Amino acid sequence: MVIGLVIHASHRAVFEDAARTLAGVTLEWIVYEHEDAVRELVDGSLARQRVDGLLLGPVPYAKCRDLLPADLPVAILRSAGLDLSLALFKALARGWRPTPVSVDTYDSQTVDEVARALELDPAQITCLPYDPEQSVAEIVAFHRAALARTGADYVISLRTAVAAELRQSTPVLGGLPGPATLRAQLHELALQVQSKQASALRFAAGIFLVGRAGPQLDLDRARVGLMNLLLNTPEFGDAWIDNRGRRGVVVFAHQALFEQATNSWVSLPALNQAQETLGIRVAAGFGVGASARSCLHLAERAVARAEQEESPSAYLVEDGGVIIGPMSPAGAALAFTYREHGAELERLAGEVGLSAATLSRLSAIERALEGRAISPSDLAQHLGITDPSGRRLIRKLSDSGLVEVEGSTQVHRKGRPARLYRLRIGSAVDGGAAVPAEAAR
Template sequence: MAIARGYKEFELVPIFYLREEEIVAKLESRVNEADMWLFSGQVPYAIAKAWGGVTKPMFYVTYEGSSLYRTLLQIALERKWNLERLSYDTFRPSVLERTFAEANIQAKPVHVKYYPGVISVKELSDYHEALYRGGRTEGAVTCLRSAFLELQRRGVPAFRVLPTVASVESVLNLILRAKEALHFREAQIAVQMIEVDTFLGLIKNKFVTDELYKLELQVTEKLLRYARKVRGSLKQAGPGRYVIFTTRKLLEDITGDFHFVPDLEDLKIAPGAITCGIGTGTSAYEAETHAGQALLHAHGQGKGSWMAFFDDNTIVGPLGHPEQVAYSCAPETLQQTSHDSGLSVSTLSKLDSVLKKIGHREINAHDLAQHLRVQPRSARRLLLALEAAGYAEVVGESNPHPRGRPRRIYRVNFGDSSG
């Protein structure tokens, strides 16, 4: 809170808890109060994510980097413990090993309890205590406050990793960039590709050409009024097919964040008469392509279905159905890499495109940053995340400037993981 107060962009809404069991209840009563959510660590974040009631972007303070370095230094100065005879939690083993190597610590973390999601205080405390009582460790290093207090209560020597100013500022700056990205996303081009079955609007056995033509004119008038409501432009793309160009934000508002079909008089023609595909993209061409793919998926769901296809290769729909689902159309290799590394499929798709463009799988952070138009440290974090998950490995170094820091060259492979 003290650090965040230094950022004029934030209006802070603190929510405190003592036990993890309180988190969901506190979130339920205040879930609509924030545009972004920042959690104090991985566990409360995982609890909120598993609950599923938070629809806004969520972040948590990490305990890697400077936070971990500070704790290891504190242990070395105060206790002079053998770092191999400590138990650790939260961190991936590869992250700890890399931290030790970078700090020139001649030891290897042996006892590590890594958990990617929710974990109980009892399970975590039992793990550390069993090692300590069995004489295998001298103490514990934990990131969870409640586990630290429980270990103290049980008489197990423990250190708690606390976030440094740098780690908090890092996530606050990430939130600011995410807000900018969200604004960009809301302003993205969105396309609705609509197919209207005018025959459903005709009375059975009373079909005549003039009636069909009249009904088509009425449909066009209705869609023009609807297009004005979403501040879009309407064009006809063939018999019974129409395309509306607008923005993602306007469609999010009118569909309840792509959860239901707009209940507008302008769209009421006949039950099941309108089938729609919505697409978003960074260009009009990409958005229209995605809208066409969404329309094909809508046809697969039956007449009158609405589906949405986003620029991160996810599909949502059918809109308005209680059994609405979201799934990815990205290759399975990227989906698995995303799951293992914590990186989004969209980011991985961009990286894959860069590698295909340059014609090989080796790249350094500096070159990747130029291709992705991001800061070198962001590209470095991306490559480190892939390395930790086993999808990248250091294969060499380059030093374009004799006095500069050598640049690590990574080989990236989404199709194989050793992690």
């Protein structure tokens, strides 16, 4: 497991201390000196190596959010009330008055809770909650105005650039969540990554059938040759491979192995190898389900569909209703079908900037909801992705007019209400075009 940490150079020692209790994880350090360098550094890291999860502060996240894959688990650092309390006690230890004080980045609710817990007057704490649109100059101006108005002795700032600017004339505390907060968020991200990786370990089955090519073809001999070819294919090294009647071979493995062997369900080079080295045409079908029996049943449906193609090909059928195919032997572009709307879904996926598989999953969820609205976190749970990824996906769908706001819900008494959205993928497919975001509103 590889977790990327996007941090300011001055914070590395604190993060190293927080990560000491995290075993089995390789850390990819993405270290910047200035906020403007974040985007290029993150882009380079994502291109250079596969990162399973990313931990970064709200400012770096705002700089590079559009670069992050929708399915990448992302944790955004949030300073807790404990960190604000420690900063206030640190001020007291230095002989400064705890209040009045000017604070940035913390949300108002956290500030009020800490003030009540420490029996401080909330009116004496001037707070500027985080806003990605605010510049460093604007935040500095806010603090200087608050200092002039209240006569505060110091500032609590979580922005490195802001603190550097203010320290020329004003004492500044803060700048980073404490080790306990960092450690908790690192552990939580590692668990999210682990959960995602576990979903890739769902059981799956594949069936490879030798095509019927007339009486001159020795099916038994062709099947043995096909089985030997698969046994010697590196991508299937960890799979269980066995005979399946005169024409076929069955392969059992985790879903992740088949995804790797098919380039994420795009192509299957083994089909081309069978034709070139053995002179036989092969059709393949993959099934992903809740049990070995269901996987095998779905793979049988998939291979029956592949046999109807004019050239060697493969299909995937999942228990959620998704059908992907035909996969080409050598890696041509993915053709995707879902019931009778294959071409429309593929076209719409290209316009929206999502994969056809993701869009078809969303279409299946929309059908299951039967017109009911859904929150971003519930959508993330349906797709097996993290809540931040679910929110990013909702934003992308909203920009293309594929969701519309449908009120809100208050799951917990404390905390912000969650917005609800109604999926509109079916109407976009039937209508032949995605609806512009402005029209959706």
